[in-house]
Amino acid sequence: xxxxxxxxxxxxxxxxxxxxxxxxKPVGKDILGGKGLNLAEMTSIGLxxxxxxxxxxxxxxxxxxxxxxxxxxxxxxxxxQIATLEKELGKKFGDSKNPLLVSVRSGAAVSMPGMMNTIxxxxxxxxxxxxxxxAGERFAYDSYRRLINMFGDVVMEVGHHHYExxxxxxxxxxxxxxxxxxxxxxxxxxxxxxxxxxxxxTGEDFPQDPMVQLERAIEAVFKSxxxxxxVRYREIEGIRGLLGTAxxxxxxxxxxxxxxxxxxxxxxxxxSTGKNEFWGEFLINAQGEDVVAGIRTGIPVAxxxxxxxxxxxxxxxxxxxxxxxxxxxxxxxxxxEKGVLFMLQTRSGxxxxxxxVKIAVDMVNEKLIDKETALLRVPAGxxxxxxxxxxxxxxxxxxxxIAKGLPASPGAAVGYPVFSAAEAVKFVEGEQKKVDEAAxxxxxxxxxxxxxxxxxxxxxxxxxxxxxxxxxxxxxxxxSHAAVVARGWGRxxxxxxxxxxxxxxxxxxxxxxxxxxxxxxxxxxxxxxxxMLGEVPRKEPKLSGDFxxxxxxxxxYRRLGVRTNADTPEDAKxxxxxxxxxxxxxxxxxxxxxxxxxSSMREMILAENLADRQKxxxxxxxxxxxxxxxxxxxxxxxxxxxxxxxxxxxEFLPHDAKAQKELAETLxxxxxxxxxxxxxxxxxxxxxxxxGCRLSVSYPEILVMxxxxxxxxxxxxxxKGIEVLPEIMIPLVGTRAELTLLRAKTQETIDxxxxxxxxxxTLDVKIGTMIEVPRAALTADEIAKxxxxxxxxxxxxxxxxxxxxxxxxxxxxxxxxKLDLLHEDPFASLDQSGVGQLVAMGVQKGRKxxxxxxxxxxxxxxxxxxxxxxxxxxxxxxxxxxxxxVPTARLAAAQAAIRGKKK
Numbered sequence: 001x002x003x004x005x006x007x008x009x010x011x012x013x014x015x016x017x018x019x020x021x022x023x024x025k026p027v028g029k030d031i032l033g034g035k036g037l038n039l040a041e042m043t044s045i046g047l048x049x050x051x052x053x054x055x056x057x058x059x060x061x062x063x064x065x066x067x068x069x070x071x072x073x074x075x076x077x078x079x080x081q082i083a084t085l086e087k088e089l090g091k092k093f094g095d096s097k098n099p100l101l102v103s104v105r106s107g108a109a110v111s112m113p114g115m116m117n118t119i120x121x122x123x124x125x126x127x128x129x130x131x132x133x134x135a136g137e138r139f140a141y142d143s144y145r146r147l148i149n150m151f152g153d154v155v156m157e158v159g160h161h162h163y164e165x166x167x168x169x170x171x172x173x174x175x176x177x178x179x180x181x182x183x184x185x186x187x188x189x190x191x192x193x194x195x196x197x198x199x200x201x202t203g204e205d206f207p208q209d210p211m212v213q214l215e216r217a218i219e220a221v222f223k224s225x226x227x228x229x230x231v232r233y234r235e236i237e238g239i240r241g242l243l244g245t246a247x248x249x250x251x252x253x254x255x256x257x258x259x260x261x262x263x264x265x266x267x268x269x270x271x272s273t274g275k276n277e278f279w280g281e282f283l284i285n286a287q288g289e290d291v292v293a294g295i296r297t298g299i300p301v302a303x304x305x306x307x308x309x310x311x312x313x314x315x316x317x318x319x320x321x322x323x324x325x326x327x328x329x330x331x332x333x334x335x336x337e338k339g340v341l342f343m344l345q346t347r348s349g350x351x352x353x354x355x356x357v358k359i360a361v362d363m364v365n366e367k368l369i370d371k372e373t374a375l376l377r378v379p380a381g382x383x384x385x386x387x388x389x390x391x392x393x394x395x396x397x398x399x400x401x402i403a404k405g406l407p408a409s410p411g412a413a414v415g416y417p418v419f420s421a422a423e424a425v426k427f428v429e430g431e432q433k434k435v436d437e438a439a440x441x442x443x444x445x446x447x448x449x450x451x452x453x454x455x456x457x458x459x460x461x462x463x464x465x466x467x468x469x470x471x472x473x474x475x476x477x478x479x480s481h482a483a484v485v486a487r488g489w490g491r492x493x494x495x496x497x498x499x500x501x502x503x504x505x506x507x508x509x510x511x512x513x514x515x516x517x518x519x520x521x522x523x524x525x526x527x528x529x530x531x532m533l534g535e536v537p538r539k540e541p542k543l544s545g546d547f548x549x550x551x552x553x554x555x556x557y558r559r560l561g562v563r564t565n566a567d568t569p570e571d572a573k574x575x576x577x578x579x580x581x582x583x584x585x586x587x588x589x590x591x592x593x594x595x596x597x598x599s600s601m602r603e604m605i606l607a608e609n610l611a612d613r614q615k616x617x618x619x620x621x622x623x624x625x626x627x628x629x630x631x632x633x634x635x636x637x638x639x640x641x642x643x644x645x646x647x648x649x650x651e652f653l654p655h656d657a658k659a660q661k662e663l664a665e666t667l668x669x670x671x672x673x674x675x676x677x678x679x680x681x682x683x684x685x686x687x688x689x690x691x692g693c694r695l696s697v698s699y700p701e702i703l704v705m706x707x708x709x710x711x712x713x714x715x716x717x718x719x720k721g722i723e724v725l726p727e728i729m730i731p732l733v734g735t736r737a738e739l740t741l742l743r744a745k746t747q748e749t750i751d752x753x754x755x756x757x758x759x760x761x762t763l764d765v766k767i768g769t770m771i772e773v774p775r776a777a778l779t780a781d782e783i784a785k786x787x788x789x790x791x792x793x794x795x796x797x798x799x800x801x802x803x804x805x806x807x808x809x810x811x812x813x814x815x816x817x818k819l820d821l822l823h824e825d826p827f828a829s830l831d832q833s834g835v836g837q838l839v840a841m842g843v844q845k846g847r848k849x850x851x852x853x854x855x856x857x858x859x860x861x862x863x864x865x866x867x868x869x870x871x872x873x874x875x876x877x878x879x880x881x882x883x884x885x886v887p888t889a890r891l892a893a894a895q896a897a898i899r900g901k902k903k
Contacts, residue, residue, distance in 0.1 A: 007059060007077045012040045013051025015088050019044075031056045033246030035107030038346045045325060047318060047343045051088050052102065052250030053081040055218060057109065060244025063222045070222075075215055078249070082214075085251055094210040099128040101143075101252040104217040106224060108245045111347050113488070114459045114481045115233045116245055117154045117224040119217045120287055121147040121252060123210040129191075139257050141187035146287060148194040148206055151213065155220040158201040166193040180285055214249070221247045229459040235817050236466055236489075238824065253342045255335040256287050260308075262336045263288045266301045268319045269329045271351040271487055272410055272527075274358025274546075278302065278319055280332075281477045288333055288344065297406075297496045298477040311341045322346055327368050328377070329359055350488040352409060353378075353385030354544075361546040371553050372898050378550060380865040380892040385490035386547050387884055388412070389538035391525050396536060399523065403497045403511045403531040405472070408483035410527040411492030412538045413470025415449035416518050419504040421464025423518075424452050428467040441654075451522060453509055455502050457482040465491065470524050472531060474500040474509075492526035500531070551579055551890060558893035560871060561878030563639070564886055565858060567591065569630030575883035579890055582639035582725070584791060584880020585858035586631060588624070588706060589647050597623045598652065599666055605649045606667065606677050610701065617705040624706060628713035637723040641791060641858070641880075643770060644706050646731045648691040650681035688800075692732020692770075696742050703742065704749050711753040714763055727766040729791055734773040736782040743767050743786050770858070772796035777838035780845035784853055790846050791880075792839050794859030794867075798826050801835045827860075830867035840874045856880060865892035872896035 010018040010032060017040050021027045029037040036054035043049045055074070062071050082093050082100070091100035101123040106116035121143045124132075132140035152158035167190060171177065174186045182190070198206045207213050224230060225245045234240065255263030265288075266280025281298025283290055284307065305312040315334060318341075322330045331349035335342050351359065360374035369377070391412045418424045431447035438445035449469035456475045457465060465471055465485055470492035473482045477496055486493035502509045508517045516522065516533070523536040563584035564575035572583060592601040597620055604616035631640060653674070654660050660678070664671040681690075696703040707728060714724040728746055733739045746767050754763070771777055772793030780790070799805060804826065816822040830836055839857070846853045856878040861867035863885025871879050872893060881889050 007071050007074045008056065009077045009081050010036065010040065010054040010056065011051075011081055011084055012036075012043045012049065012053065013085070013088050014043075015051075015084070017043050027056070029109045030243065031058060031246075033057055033107030033109055033248070034111055034347055035105065035345055036246045036248050039248060039250070041325070042322075042343055042346060045321070047321070048341060049343050050251045050253050051085060052248060053078075053085070054107070055247040055249070057243040057246045060222045060225055060246070063219075064226070064244065068223070070215070070219055074218075075211070078214065078218070079211070081249070082211075089251060091251075093123055094125060094128050096127040096130045099123055099131040101128075102214070102249050103252055104214070104221060105248045105250070106221045106245045107248050108225075109242050110237075110239050111350065112230060112233050112237075112239070113350065113484050115224075115230040115462075116227070117221050118289065119147070119150050119154055119220070120289065122151070122213050122217055125208040125210065127208070128210070135254070135257050138184040138187055139254070141184065141191050142256055143254070145187060145191045145194050148191065148198060150289070151206070151217065152194070152198045152201070154224075155216050156198070156202050158198060162197045162201065163194055166190065166197060169193070218247050218249075221245060229462050231818070232462050232466075233459075236462070238829075240820070240823055250344070253335045253337045253340075253344075254287070255283070255337065256285050257338055259285055260336075260339050261285060262304075262307070263290070264298070264301060264304075264334055266315070266319075266332050266334070267329060267349045268323050268332070269349070269355075269359055271329070271331075271349050271355050272407070274351065274355035274362070276362060278316060279478075282334075288335065297475065297498070300478075308336065308339065311336050311339065314341050318343065323368070327363070327373070350484060352487045352490050353382035354410060355487075356382055357386060357544070357550050358546045361549050372557070375550070375553055375557065375891065375894050376898060378891060380868075380888045380895060382490060383547075383550075383887045383891060384884060385411075386543065387541055387887070388490070388492075389540055390527065391523070391536050392539050396525070396530065396532065399532040399534060399536045401530060402514070402516070402522075402533050403499045405474075405494040405497030405500075405529045405531065406478055406483075407525070407527050407529040408478055408480070408495035409471075409486035409491060409493035411470065411490070412523070412525055412527075412536075413449070413451055413492035414521065414523045414535050414538070415451040415469045417453045417472075417509065417516060417520065417522060418450045418464070418468070418518060419453055419502065419507055419509075421452070421461040423507075424450055424464035424468045441659075451524060453500075453502060454482070454504075456480065457485070465489075470494075470526065472497060472500070472522075472524055474498060474502055486526075492524060494524045494526055494529050494531060497529070497531060547887075551887060554890045554894035555579075556894075557897050558890065559897050560868065560876065560889075560893035561856075562886055562889045562893060563641075563856065563858075563862075563878050563880040564883050565860075565862075565880055566631070566883060568627070569634045571883050572631050572634035575886055576634060576638075578883060578886040580638075580883065580886045581878070582641070583631065583635055584641050584856050584862070584878060585729075586640060586642045587646070588643060589645055589651075591624060591627050592620070592652060594623075599663075601652050602663060603667060604702075605652060605681070606669070606674065613699065614701055617701060621705050621709050624709035625713045625716075628710055629717055632713060632717045632724045632726070633722055637725070639725040639727055641727040641729050641768075641789075641856075642706075642710055643729045643731050644693075645695055645702055646692050648681065648689050649695070650678060653678050653681065693730050693738050693742055694732065696730070696745070697738065700745055703745055707746050707749040708753050711750050711763070711765065712757065714765070715753070715757050715759050715761075718761060718763065724763070726763075727768060727789060729768050729770050729789075731770045731793070732772060732796070733769045733783060734775045736779065736786060739769055739783055739786045768854075771839075771842050772800070774800055774838055777842035777845075780842040781849045784846040784849035787846070787850075787853070789854040789856070790842060792842065792855070792857045792859065792876075794830055794835065794839070794857055794861045795827060797838060797859070798831060798835050801838060802826060802831070824866075829864045830861040830870055832866075832870050836870055836874075839870075843874050843876065854878075860885075863889050865895070868892035869896040869899070872900060 093100045104119045124144045129144045149163040153160045262284045264282025270279040280301040329349040330346045333345040356378045360377045363369045364374045427450045451470045452468040453472045473495045523532045563582040564580040565585040566572040567590040600619040607613040660674040661671045766788040768787045768789035770793040858880040862879035863881030
């Protein structure tokens with residue numbers, strides 16, 4: 001390690017590999033970054049890694065704390081490390097005979113592919129370029145022009161397109177189409193042209209001092225930590241708490257030395273399917289960025305043996321060694337220089353949910369890992385990707401195929417083409433606005449989807465890639481930026497569709513002489529690479545045996561029960577298929593919006609006396625009873641928690657004049673009466689208004705009708721031999737007095753129905769409440785005296801605790817997230833330190849009164865892995881979530897139990 005400099009740097013090479021910090025203790029990836037740690041580890045296990053050194057994340061942290069200034073002693077340490085590199089390799093930095101060149105790469109503790117800066121061939125100058133002539137003059141100038149381009153773009157912010165324009169002129173002059181066909185003289189001219197571009201944009205000559213190049217490059221990597229694309233990626237991925245990025249300065253090896261040299265990116269297993277097959281791409285006579293940027297379409301690594309059998313076999317041996325060492329799939333970068341293989345990187349390979357499940361199960365069967373490790377290895381949130389729809393082959397045959405590319409990330413996406421990230425964001429925001437406006441008018445609007453169509457994606461496209469339904473590119477391969485990011489997010493992607501010609505400015509793409517615009521719906525199949533015109537029908541997936549195995553293992557380890565939020569028999573059946581153990585929330589209000597009952601509901605709301613209300617409720621009762629019968633049948637033998645009517649009544653009434661007029665005609669009243677009643681019922685803040693248990697206090701006849709329907713349905717099903725476990729939940733209780741009153745009315749109705757039906761069997765109907773008002777959590781010990789169970793409604797509890805509304809939080813949430821005032825959307829992931837305190841208090845106080853009080857959670861937080869882990873920690877009995885999130889909750893519950901045991 002550097003002894004003279006006060007800044008600690010870490011060397012890796014044959015002469016030594018530094019792994020200990022200033023205190024003598026081994027440092028981890030929080031200091032070295034993932035890339036730096038893995039370079040040191042690969043070196044230590046004897047793999048052919050070009051030597052170099054790592055500037056730790058602590059220096060990046062200091063850089064920002066010091067007002068974006070490099071620590072004064074840092075470059076002293078860098079100079080010492082460069083001297084060590086020179087001694088090990090027998091080369092000199094900036095030498096005109098045998099120059100040392102380096103790459104400068106980022107490397108945070110968590111992998112962020114393509115989000116931060118990289119500079120290759122650093123150290124080349126007008127003099128040192130001559131030192132490469134021995135390997136070929138064309139190669140020397142090709143390397144130099146790459147540096148000028150990359151350094152100008154990354155370090156000095158001289159747009160890449162300026163350089164591309166000059167390259168196009170050179171190719172036209174020499175009448176060639178492919179970069180590699182430009183002759184030596186053309187490369188020399190290109191270097192001069194690039195230097196002119198650089199000077200015109202920056203006002204200074206391209207730096208001829210290698211140490212100046214290195215210092216600026218290091219600072220550029222640190223700056224990239226706070227680039228918008230990197231910040232957005234961390235927001236999307238929920239990455240926080242890191243010091244910054246490390247910088248890895250590594251001696252260069254060259255894949256662009258001719259046809260006996262190459263570079264590539266590969267995975268030890270297929271990251272799309274999980275198959276145990278070596279998977280990836282390489283390019284002959286190229287450098288690494290050519291593969292990742294998608295400028296050239298790579299050759300499958302499986303064909304590498306045809307090019308160089310020895311290097312291919314060596315790579316396979318290293319692949320096996322890496323998997324054995326890391327016990328996980330590895331994403332590797334390699335270069336072959338004049339037939340000699342070098343390893344430039346390894347990291348845990350990003351994979352989609354389907355692949356993650358298969359890989360985890362396979363590695364247990366191969367005895368590489370145990371079941372606990374396998375369960376922890378699969379991101380619980382990624383299980384939803386296993387349930388993505390796909391296209392039927394028969395339907396695809398009927399569709400018009402317009403292009404075919406590479407199957408870069410599986411899935412079936414249908415949408416309207418958009419041609420920039422900004423356009424994608426605008427499209428999605430516009431559709432959400434239409435959904436919101438329709439909801440306010442009492443109607444529904446099905447949001448349209450979009451597909452991002454790009455020649456190639458870059459890290460700047462991250463926002464558009466995140467909101468789009470799918471991604472289509474005309475260039476790039478299976479390891480291009482688009483493919484890697486799409487797989488990591490479970491986004492459908494077709495890459496390298498070479499027949500597609502894209503005109504972003506005109507907002508269209510063309511294939512075979514035909515043009516398609518943003519008005520044409522297209523369908524893309526990420527599993528086959530097919531691009532089709534129009535909307536192709538999609539089918540639900542058949543879950544694999546590996547998926548079932550992960551679910552079975554989850555059941556072995558989890559303590560938390562998992563229920564579902566379901567309002568229809570269809571949702572209930574689907575949830576049971578996914579492993580739901582009951583219904584934690586059945587929202588009865590959703591049953592009133594159907595066409596055959598909304599008019600009766602509106603008639604009840606508009607009634608001016610009890611008799612008329614009861615008359616309308618009598619019409620609704622058979623519908624409710626039938627719905628409950630279907631749900632009880634679907635959930636046979638499993639508990640069903642039914643929430644009594646919750647939303648304010650105005651939500652069931654039309655708000656526009658036309659709809660009010662139509663309703664008036666149906667009911668035989670004047671439109672003015674409808675408008676007046678709507679105005680009377682309007683809530684300034686529906687979350688705090690006349691809703692929940694307050695409706696049952698004001699209109700107990702509504703409670704009587706609903707409880708009657710529940711009990712009658714339960715009795716009817718029991719007579720058919722179906723076990724029924726109904727639980728009636730009274731919403732929005734804030735005082736014990738409310739619950740005491742309504743529990744008594746509920747029990748009175750249960751007894752009356754049993755008597756009317758002359759039912760003498762056993763029917764245990766539990767009566768509980770939803771804890772969603774802060775006061776209820778604070779007085780849970782009192783409320784528990786009249787409750788058989790608690791269910792935390794964390795959506796409303798979050799609103800009332802924060803003073804936020806779900807409907808308008810997005811107006812300010814982006815700013816809060818960007819400034820890190822809120823780490824997460826509190827409606828997506830439970831605010832554990834605030835709202836979580838109320839939940840924990842409610843559990844503790846409730847069980848102080850009733851030791852065996854059953855407690856669950858029924859907000860959508862029940863399907864969020866971090867929230868599930870919190871529920872495990874405070875001792876809840878179950879979580880409840882939407883049907884498609886049930887597998888996620890099951891796995892998250894198992895992971896929480898395993899982590900709790902390890903602690």
